[in-house]
Amino acid sequence: xxxxxxxxxxxxxxxxxxxxxxxxxxxxxxxxxxxxxxxxxxxxxxxxxxxxxxxxxxxxxxxxxxxxxxxxxxxxxxxxxxxxxxxxxxxxxxxxxxxxxxxxxxxxxxxxxxxxxxxxxxxxxxxxxxxxxxxxxxxxxxxxxxxxxxxxxxxxxxxxxxxxxxxxxxxxxxxxxxxxxxxxxxxxxxxxxxxxxxxxxxxxxxxxxxxxxxxxxxxxxxxxxxxxxxxxxxxxxxxxxxxxxxxxxxxxxxxxxxxxxxxxxxxxxxxxxxxxxxxxxxxxxxxxxxxxxxxxxxxxxxxxxxxxxxxxxxxxxxxxxxxxxxxxxxxxxxxxxxxxxxxxxxxxxxx
Amino acid sequence: xxxxxxxxxxxxxxxxxxxxxxxxxxxxxxxxxxxxxxxxxxxxxxxxxxxxxxxxxxxxxxxxxxxxxxxxxxxxxxxxxxxxxxxxxxxxxxxxxxxxxxxxxxxxxxxxxxxxxxxxxxxxxxxxxxxxxxxxxxxxxxxxxxxxxxxxxxxxxxxxxxxxxxxxxxxxxxxxxxxxxxxxxxxxxxxxxxxxxxxxxxxxxxxxxxxxxxxxxxxxxxxxxxxxxxxxxxxxxxxxxxxxxxxxxxxxxxxxxxxxxxxxxxxxxxxxxxxxxxxxxxxxxxxxxxx
Numbered sequence: 001x002x003x004x005x006x007x008x009x010x011x012x013x014x015x016x017x018x019x020x021x022x023x024x025x026x027x028x029x030x031x032x033x034x035x036x037x038x039x040x041x042x043x044x045x046x047x048x049x050x051x052x053x054x055x056x057x058x059x060x061x062x063x064x065x066x067x068x069x070x071x072x073x074x075x076x077x078x079x080x081x082x083x084x085x086x087x088x089x090x091x092x093x094x095x096x097x098x099x100x101x102x103x104x105x106x107x108x109x110x111x112x113x114x115x116x117x118x119x120x121x122x123x124x125x126x127x128x129x130x131x132x133x134x135x136x137x138x139x140x141x142x143x144x145x146x147x148x149x150x151x152x153x154x155x156x157x158x159x160x161x162x163x164x165x166x167x168x169x170x171x172x173x174x175x176x177x178x179x180x181x182x183x184x185x186x187x188x189x190x191x192x193x194x195x196x197x198x199x200x201x202x203x204x205x206x207x208x209x210x211x212x213x214x215x216x217x218x219x220x221x222x223x224x225x226x227x228x229x230x231x232x233x234x235x236x237x238x239x240x241x242x243x244x245x246x247x248x249x250x251x252x253x254x255x256x257x258x259x260x261x262x263x264x265x266x267x268x269x270x271x272x273x274x275x276x277x278x279x280x281x282x283x284x285x286x287x288x289x290x291x292x293x294x295x296x297x298x299x300x301x302x303x304x305x306x307x308x309x310x311x312x313x314x315x316x317x318x319x320x321x322x323x324x325x326x327x328x329x330x331x332x333x334x335x336x337x338x339x340x341x342x343x344x345x346x347x348x349x350x351x
Numbered sequence: 352x353x354x355x356x357x358x359x360x361x362x363x364x365x366x367x368x369x370x371x372x373x374x375x376x377x378x379x380x381x382x383x384x385x386x387x388x389x390x391x392x393x394x395x396x397x398x399x400x401x402x403x404x405x406x407x408x409x410x411x412x413x414x415x416x417x418x419x420x421x422x423x424x425x426x427x428x429x430x431x432x433x434x435x436x437x438x439x440x441x442x443x444x445x446x447x448x449x450x451x452x453x454x455x456x457x458x459x460x461x462x463x464x465x466x467x468x469x470x471x472x473x474x475x476x477x478x479x480x481x482x483x484x485x486x487x488x489x490x491x492x493x494x495x496x497x498x499x500x501x502x503x504x505x506x507x508x509x510x511x512x513x514x515x516x517x518x519x520x521x522x523x524x525x526x527x528x529x530x531x532x533x534x535x536x537x538x539x540x541x542x543x544x545x546x547x548x549x550x551x552x553x554x555x556x557x558x559x560x561x562x563x564x565x566x567x568x569x570x571x572x573x574x575x576x577x578x579x580x581x582x583x584x585x586x587x588x589x590x591x592x593x594x595x596x597x598x599x600x601x602x603x604x605x606x607x608x609x610x611x612x613x614x615x616x617x618x619x620x621x622x623x624x625x626x627x628x629x630x631x632x633x634x635x636x637x638x639x640x641x642x
Contacts, residue, residue, distance in 0.1 A: 052541050073547030085538035089560035098556070100544035150546075 002062040002076065002186050003028050004049060004152035009058035011044050018044045020210040021058065027338040031187045034206035037233070042190045043158055045207070050156050051075050055235050061310060062153065069145075075154070079148035079165075082159040086131040086141040088145075092118075093127040096145040110149075117145040122174070128162040135169040144179065157189045161196060173199055194234045198222070206230050216327045224341075228348040231273045231341055237304060243345060251342070254311035258287045260337050264344075264351050271317075271348075273341030276304070276318040279333040286334030291315065293329045307331070385467070393611035416619070418594050419602040422509060423578060426508035426598055429513040430520070430577035434570055437521045439562070442528030443554075463522035471586035474515035478502050478628040480589075502588055504593035512583050512596060520576065524569040531565035534559065565595050571631045578627055 004026040013021040019041040020309035021066035027034045049060065050317055051072035060068045067075050078099070086095050100110045118124045121141040132138055140160055147155055160176070163170045177200055193196055198218045202276050206213045206221060206229075213307050214226035225231035231239050244253035244323035246268045251258040253272075264270065282288050294314075298321065305317045306326055317333070325331065342351045390402045408409040410416050426501065445456050462470070477484045480500040489495035502508055535558065543553045581600040590605065607616030 038451075047541075050545055052544060055586035058443065077545060079545045081538040081542060083536055083537065083538045087539065087556060087560070089563075090556075146542075146546075156545075309585045 004154065004186060004188070005061040007059040009045065009060060010046060010056045011053060012056045013311045017210055019048070022212060024205060024212065024215070026188060029184045029186055031189065031200055031202045032199035033189045033191060033197040033204045034207055035191060037192055037195065037202050040207040041210035042207050046156055046158055046190045050077055051077050066105050076115065076152050076153040078150045078152035078155055078161045079156040079158065080147050080163045084143045085320060086139055086142055088131055091128050092123065092128055092142050093311065095131065095142055096149055098146060099150045113149045114302060117148045120148065121145050130203055136164050136171060140172060153185060155185055159191050177201060180338050192234065206233060224284060224350065226350055228271060228343050235275060237276050237316045240274040240276065242274065242313060244272060253313070258309060258337065260340065260342065269345040270351065271343045271345050274315065274335065274344060276316050278339045279317050279319065279335055282332040282334040287337055289333045289335055290331060291331060293327055293331060296325055296327060317346070363381050373444045383617045383620060386613055387621050389614050391613040395614060406615045410615060410618055410622065415594070415602060419597050419599045420486045422596065423598040426509050427574060427577045428512055429510060429572045430516050431570060433517050434521050434573050435566065437517065438524035438528050438569060441525040442532055443522065445529055459522045459525060459617065462519050465519060467582045468586060470515060475587050478511055499547065503592050505592050508595045510589055512587055515583055516577065516580055519522065520573060524573065527565050527569055528562060531562050535561045567634065571634050574630050574634065575627055579623065602630045
């Protein structure tokens with residue numbers, strides 16, 4: 001186990017700043033997910049932690065030892081890649097064992113370590129095959145096996161499930177989560193998939209443009225997004241963002257007014273965030289939103305409605321499957337003001 | 352079987368090329384085999400008795416043939432091994448990113464694009480005993496006291512010719528290696544580095560296995576062309592001094608076009624062709640199985 005401390009960690013390629021003075025502390029045994037769109041610096045950060053990318057400025061420490069200039073293999077890290085990175089000419093057994101001879105382990109120890117890892121990942125029957133005879137999910141299990149046998153202090157995972165199909169991704173997600181529970185090592189996991197981040201993480205660092213936008217638990221990030229970017233990045237379908245101004249202590253857009261608890265000062269330009277699931281049947285005590293149904297998308301477990309409110313405001317809403325809405329229906333929705341998110345339109349920060 | 356319109360027009364379109372191939376490839380192959388079974392000497396053109404495999408048997412009794420076999424073996428081995436090793440080294444260098452790397456990659460192809468005869472003449476000049484570049488350079492830097500007659504030294508003639516051959520054929524091999532290297536995923540090197548593999552181990556465990564298909568191609572191709580090299584010998588040494596550079600293809604040329612013994616010449620050609628084929632097959636079998 002190890003505690004990872006990034007202090008003003010910076011990576012520059014020429015004039016381009018890929019990671020900008022990143023401060024991040026990852027606790028012993030924590031599952032940290034770096035989440036963001038491509039080019040946000042999450043993989044570069046991971047590579048710097050791995051030692052695969054030279055650090056331009058700042059400090060990196062494992063526990064209390066600085067490792068900024070330590071070569072990768074002396075850092076006690078294991079890495080799993082999106083492309084699996086298995087040696088194509090070696091068998092599964094040889095692939096899983098590959099880090100061990102380099103670490104000068106006796107043959108018997110290697111055999112038992114490989115056997116244990118293979119059993120844990122349920123790939124014992126594949127040990128004598130070669131990577132090109134395996135499916136994507138099996139290949140990633142082998143790659144995980146190669147990481148496990150090293151018994152590293154830190155697991156680094158660079159989008160390990162991104163190349164898998166949806167069903168497989170779900171089961172592998174479970175496998176990785178169980179692995180973390182069993183091994184109790186520190187995990188740093190890079191992904192652009194919000195569902196992976198939400199389900200796996202103890203804490204999520206949402207990144208954009210080389211900066212951390214928000215660092216919090218999955219619930220915290222979903223319930224209290226720090227800015228418009230984070231609000232828009234998490235949630236499927238995405239959050240509805242409604243631009244308006246504050247007037248008389250209420251959010252106002254055209255003729256529609258919505259009284260808010262703790263309203264900011266009047267005249268301020270704001271953006272209101274409404275999660276698709278935060279609508280109910282209109283009831284006393286709730287703010288009311290009248291809208292006409294344009295599109296009904298039943299998903300079985302729930303139904304998504306694309307609606308148009310007055311002033312041409314388009315929203316996507318998630319409602320229980322029992323709602324039998326039809327295109328053209330005029331529906332009065334109820335909104336709990338306490339569940340709304342309010343952002344300053346200029347700074348994009350949460351109010 | 353009746354052919355439809357498409358098949359008939361296809362056959363019609365292929366026919367001319369097929370005809371040309373029959374005349375320039377199939378016919379010579381069959382005809383030269385026929386020649387190799389007859390005692391044909393051009394000084395007595397009307398006498399051409401059928402002798403069966405006597406020509407072949409006579410060749411195996413000929414001391415010159417076995418000399419040529421050993422010279423060809425040495426020459427081919429030197430050419431193939433040096434070309435392949437140099438190609439891998441050059442590819443490793445040019446696969447790195449450094450200023451001037453693109454220019455250097457382009458320049459690499461100059462020797463390859465040089466016609467073989469020009470290449471032979473160029474090296475003959477370089478090795479020249481009176482005004483050659485090699486003598487000039489070595490004397491000026493003090494490695495040599497006086498000019499040497501390089502190509503007349505039977506101990507090194509073959510190597511000097513091989514050097515000229517390698518100079519010309521290495522670039523194509525290197526290019527093939529570069530292309531193969533570019534296809535190796537970067538993640539494999541990253542994974543190896545995290546596992547603690549040093550530069551040499553990364554080369555052995557990642558680069559070399561991935562190079563195998565390219566290596567096989569280079570080995571087969573270089574063996575096939577080196578074993579049959581002729582023009583360099585014609586231009587530079589004509590088999591000499593003595594029999595120091597007497598290779599099989601030079602012997603075939605002497606036997607056929609100087610002694611005018613077409614029967615034995617054709618038989619030697621057949622032996623060379625079958626050997627080339629067998630060697631290539633062996634390389635493919637040996638390396639191909641492990642890919």
